[in-house]
Amino acid sequence: MSLASYFLVTFDDEHESVRQAGWIYLVATHIGTAFLLAFFIVLYKYSGSLDFDSSSMLKTAAPATASVLFLLALVGFGTKAGIMPLHVWLPEAHPAAPSHVSAVMSGVMIKMGIYGIIRTLFILPQGALWWGYLLIGIGVVSGILGVLMAIAQHDIKRLLAYHSVENIGIIVMGIGIGVLGTAMNSTTVAVAGFAGAMLHVVNHAIFKGLLFLGAGSVIHAAGTREIDKLGGIGKCMPFTAGAFLIGAIAICGLPPLNGFVSEFLIYIGSFEACVLGGIASLVPATAVISALAIIGALAAACFTKVFGIVFLGEPRSECAKNLHESPASMCITMAILAICCFVIGLGAPAAVMATKNAVIQLNGFEANAVTVQLETVAAIMSKVVISVACLFIFIAVIVFLRKMLLVGKTVGKSPTWDCGYAAPSVRMQYTGSSFAQPIVDMFKSVLHNRSKAVKITELFPQQARFESHTPDVSSEYLYRPIFRWVDLAMSKMRWVQYGVVQIYILYIAITLIILLVWKL
């Protein structure tokens, strides 16, 4: 999978940046694989099999072994899933790949990492409480930092890539709540957490696929990924705009779409943990609740920014003018995914019950108890769906009311109110960067964003410049120093490399002799 997707990432290999992104992806995914190799070796040692199905004898493994396996799997699969701080390849590889490939990578491939983590939990004995803490911690950090990094981006696909990190965070939080519930011995908590996580895997695949395809459609038409250069695209590409809006509402977890259903389940699990448990479960549960609240609000900030700046207002540059809607083949795929958002959102009770088979296997609870709990949650969801149906009725009534009220009245058109200024220009519009500035500024201690501005000195300044840039915190402050250190250490070994073939053959001979002596 890694190799195949390397070639997908480097599809546009004529660009230097794309080759660089492919390289980062290759390195990161192999580091993940290295941990997975260690994981499988330990697994084989204790269970005598590399088969997930026949590793159930691990259920009796010592807690220490189980914990080692859990940690190895978390790092190995976590790299593939893109949890913080192992996510560095994700914001590089996703924008570099063509949009439909990004949709597949973000929707399906990073979920293989989540799948791996869940399968590992399934074969291991019942988890310790600290596993839940660790998962929740990772989820909270990935979720909040992911969405913060996303807000600070100027490149639409990079922004979406960071949102994948955020959503992986939400999924990991859900798994964490599930593990917490198992450790607390509470079916209510565990079932809601695991079911929420599983459903969010599916939901994220749908709305993120939709958003990447929508972004691809915009990039295809406008030829730029820079959010601040776009604007007013909704008028020439109404279909893409509508589809993107549906994806945006879904990813913010707002009712009545699918994102709400899975986040709601995780909320329910956390609130129950908050109510039922002692302080040991209240603290992580509250962390999840407040993290989900912050993530929800920030995701709404981020997607109002993307949708508002890219699709609404006036075109901010030449490349956003006179665009044409994408061909039917692109529109139909978006339409299917947008419909799926509605189907899962409005068929929420069925969607909740659909997770039954997976959840039953996961935690050590009785199948009956799990079914009963899922039915309780599904009953709640059906009430949500009924209220949402009322929402649609209200909308219809109010639209009709407005139509009636405006009959016979003058409905005029005029330019936007600009406080009496006579010659407004499109460059006076708010941009994505200015929209996000207060939030980015508030979190500057975490984001370490840099900005450069030319100071105005004269009374009648001729030119002004401002640029801002938010590099990835973990690649800047974690990986760069590590790799620099590795580089330094390795360069000390240069003396081994003479460049003379005979000496290399000598090395081979010596190695061979050492091996022979050691084994004989």
Added chain:
Amino acid sequence: MTMTNLAAMIIQPASAILLAPMLLGVINRVKAFFAGRRGQPLLQPYYDLWRLLHKGAVYSTTTSWVFRTAPVICLTAIILAVFIVPVGGRRSLFSFNGDIIFAAYLLGLMRFFIVIGALDTGSSFEGMGASREVHFSALAEPALFIVFAAMARQTSNISFSGIFAAVTPQMWVNNCATLLLAAAAMLIVLLTENARIPIDDPNTHLELTMIHEVMVLDNSGPDLAFILYGAALKLWLFAAIFVGVLLPINQMPQWFSIPATVAAVFAVAVFTGIIESCMARLRLLNVPNLLFTSISLAILSLVFALRN
């Protein structure tokens, strides 16, 4: 479900839908009283709504269908939320476990649409207001949810009706710290979400300093009426939650608790008017500090709730 229960369930949202604009009138009268003026009639907001509903509309040439959809979605989302929060009754029409989350997310839906509606005009003033709105809500949202978590913990319930019903005089005796801290945090969220002083001044006339008002600069006629009415309902909703958390009367007979709660909602409006009259507006840069205070109060409330 008996007839009285059904009647109570209908009276609660009906009272909100009928009386919500009056809250704004009450606040205005209180502010006028403090300023030594007579003030506008109590029913002025109704006259304003009536006038707006009978006007034509002007749409900016920059706007698209999003701008026309936004007021409708805002109003419907808040109406649905009003149907969820009980006002002194045992239950509301849509009451279920976890309705606190659903109501909060409906408010999120409302905010999403008002923000994209503002961005649709392409005006930098409206962009400014939208940007501030999402900024402050990113802090108000966790405060609100932590208050919910504290109240859920305190009352072992995760629905509005359950939480409100569990607040009894006995709980005030034993756990007044939780309730008071939660109410204080809630009050800050109420002022923020409803654009009141000290966060935002609903009477300001300078676009540069506005938050909520500036986002609807380009709305007119029925659209503006929908938005103003939605704002009144939102104030009612937050006041009802605030009162529900504070007043231990939900165990009493409904013929008493419903009118008493409605009266208390108006008392919150009077209180808001007093706050507005006694305080200056905060500098915009200081608003996050106030919201951090709210988050801290909510966390403290949760700590006290841990005792049981």
